[in-house]
Amino acid sequence: MTQETQESMEQELTINSLTSAAVSRRRFLTGTAVAGGLAVFAACGKDSKSSTDAGSQTSQPGNTTATTAANANGDLDVAAAAAGLEKLATDTYAAALAAATANKLGPVPPAVATFVTTAQKQHQEALDNWNKVLTGAGKPAVSAGSASLKPTVDAAFAKVSTIPEAATLALRLEDYASQTYQSVLPTLKSPDAIKLAAQINVVGSQHQAILRYVLGLYPVGAGPTKSKTGLASVDFAPSNPTPALITG
């Protein structure tokens, strides 16, 4: 097995783990109450009544504590993974800004400079919000970019030498993040977690729209893909995050 294959499998595993954790939680918790806030859902079992509904498959009397823990860990796993992605995006935009400042990418148009600064700040705010969720639940804050994806992004960034190339990599990373959020949004349990993920995903999708426009693509779409007609590349946002979205 090549190192690349192994890394790819690890990355897939990470995403699959994220999804399967949510799915198993869903199966496990059919009928379990949704707590009002992330700290509440994560940390306490106040609302973890076991269901007596016939449709509830596995929530049995006596399993209340385990059920609550599974719910908490599932959403918190997503929060930690999302924070890792946001940190990676923040670091990548910072690296692009540093490269531009060092004149390694050629002249930087004003709109591009503003975009990079704004996107970096917004991903940092997204990271801060996920970290609030984690620390509020007694978990450590995330301070490093996604370990599984970072080598892929770093390798791609090493090849960047122009502004359009930097914009294309940013678009790929935004697409990966967006598809990750799309894949976990239907599985999250806490309304506050859903809201936060959706609010972040909206802004990430909008980053994509402007990057696509600047790169000469139709603004509505996913990643750097073109449609045959030159119009929108997708009608429904996709939800299949794979490292290939970064590497092309």
Added chain:
Amino acid sequence: MRIEDGMKIDTAAFEVLMEESRDLQVDAMRTAKESLPALAQIREERNGEVNTDEIEHFNDARRGILAKMGYGVGGVATRALLGGGFGGLFAGLLATPARADTALDVQILQTASSLEALAVATYTIALGEGPDKANAPAAKAVAGIPVASAKATVAAFAMETRRQHTEHKKAFQAQTTTLGGKSQDSPNPKFLDTVMKAAPDLTTPAKVVDLAATLEKVATDTYLVNLTLLQDQKSKGIMASVMAIECQHLATLRAVAALLAGGAPELIAVPFPAADIPKLPAAAGSVAFPNALEQIMPELTADPTSGAVK
């Protein structure tokens, strides 16, 4: 007409809303009293197997709706309702034993269909294909964009966006029928009113773009809120995937609006020429996403049941 950036208070209209609000409270309290026996009946039909978690979910969701409607937690109305057993308000929705939330999910999907229907109709008017054809003020405004490439780009965007909203409507309608509901094909009444009031005054490209942006914001915010209310997982997936497209429409329209306002319509072009990137104003890199987290604007959010088939 742009209501995204701030509301002007119309005191007369506000009084009407207050009156409606008072009526709503009276109706809600009456319904609460009436529905408590219904809840008891459901419990009896289920041989005592009323799922308290379902009721709690309903309470959580409806508290959110109430808060949005101005009945915040701790308010007089909310205390009265909760004191009277707010879960009872929606006991009728619990009447489906296997999937208690299906009825609400169907209404949410119908409302989403109604917003898509409205978007389709609005873009149709802007394209000069509505009842007034090319005489509609919006159609004249688009036709009057002075730079040919910008005019062609805006028209092509309106055409493509209408097609996408049509696809979204079909998806919501199909999911509605999958869940056993009736397909909604009529425009959302609340925001249809907004469009109808704005239509005569859509005399400039900027006004047309702003109205379109308002409708895209309504869709984005409504779907975002709906994601926290839906129970059916497939419906959530559809809603999320549509939301991510509507917000790109919104981003594009915000950028176009800024370019129009900045007197640079020549920079509205798809595909955008690489040679023109340095000409874009700095604000073009940030105007489409003013906040790190998309801010939900209650006045631009359709109530989840507002487009339900009656």
